[in-house]
Every structure is written in C-alpha cells, then in structure tokens.
Amino acid sequence: MQVQDCSAVALHIRFFDSLDENLNSNSNASNDYYLRAIEHIESKITNAHYFIFSDNPGAAASIVPLSQDRYTLVSNNEGDENAYADLWLMSLCKHFIIANSTFSWWGAWLSNNPKKIVIAPGFEKREGKSAWGFYGLLPDNWIKL
Numbered sequence: 001m002q003v004q005d006c007s008a009v010a011l012h013i014r015f016f017d018s019l020d021e022n023l024n025s026n027s028n029a030s031n032d033y034y035l036r037a038i039e040h041i042e043s044k045i046t047n048a049h050y051f052i053f054s055d056n057p058g059a060a061a062s063i064v065p066l067s068q069d070r071y072t073l074v075s076n077n078e079g080d081e082n083a084y085a086d087l088w089l090m091s092l093c094k095h096f097i098i099a100n101s102t103f104s105w106w107g108a109w110l111s112n113n114p115k116k117i118v119i120a121p122g123f124e125k126r127e128g129k130s131a132w133g134f135y136g137l138l139p140d141n142w143i144k145l
Contacts, residue, residue: 006049007047007048007049008048008051009041009049009050009095010053010090010096010097010098011034012104013029013054013056014099014101015028029121033121034063034064037119037145038050038064041117045095045117049072051072051090051093052064052073053086057074090107091106091110091111093107094116095113095116095118096118100123118142119144120142121144121145122145
C-alpha cells in the first residue's frame with residue numbers, strides 16, 4: 001500500500017525503556033494511549049490505513065489492535081543513517097498518532113495536510129524523568145490524550 005493512495009495514518013511507537021520492562025513504564029507512552037488514539041482516528045476517518053513506525057517494529061505491531069490488512073509495518077529503513085527516510089514517509093501521511101518523541105512530532109509538523117488530525121500523548125512529566133509536554137510543545141489544534 002502506498003502512503004499517498006489512502007487515508008494514511010502515521011502511527012509512531014517509540015520504546016525508550018527496554019522491552020524487558022513493562023511498556024506502560026515511565027518513559028514509554030502507554031498501551032492505553034495507543035488504543036484510545038486508534039479509537040479516535042477510527043471515529044473520524046473512514047478506511048484509515050496505519051503506517052507503523054518504530055525503533056522496534058515487531059514489538060510495535062504486537063500492541064496494535066488491528067488486523068494485518070489495516071496496517072503496514074515500515075521496517076525497511078533501520079539504523080540512524082536511514083532515519084530521514086522514515087521522517088519523510090511520516091510527513092507524507094494525512095493523519096498522525098505520535099509518540100512522546102520529537103521524531104514523530106517533526107513528522108506531524110512537516111505534513112502539508114491542512115486537515116490533519118494529530119494525536120499526541122498528553123502527559124507532562126512522569127516522576128520528573130520526561131521533558132515531554134512542556135508548555136508550547138503541542139499546537140492547540142493537536143489532540144492530547
């Protein structure tokens with residue numbers, strides 16, 4: 001499936017903590033966040049197709065509650081030297097579910113879709129470990145969950 005040929009939603013799952021730890025840790029956005037974000041997109045976008053971007057694509061796909069025909073796992077751009085390709089592909093999507101990561105923030109920000117829906121983690125700090133959510137980070141029209 002091509003990004004520009006569908007109602008593409010970039011879904012970014014970033015694993016800050018090791019996979020031996022609970023995904024619902026202090027640093028990773030929770031499973032519940034992703035479930036609620038997908039529910040929101042599903043209520044607004046007909047025939048959404050999700051493009052999953054992650055630093056661990058296999059683990060990311062395992063937490064997404066969608067059938068395999070509803071998403072494309074973007075896993076061919078591994079390594080820091082290829083990160084620009086994922087950022088470019090993200091920016092071509094029409095809508096966004098971002099992680100608490102500046103990488104997916106930039107993907108959503110650079111999108112040219114004037115009607116884009118951007119869903120972002122709404123937490124500000126977790127036990128003082130996260131700089132995510134500081135005032136001014138998320139534009140007012142982005143949805144904070």
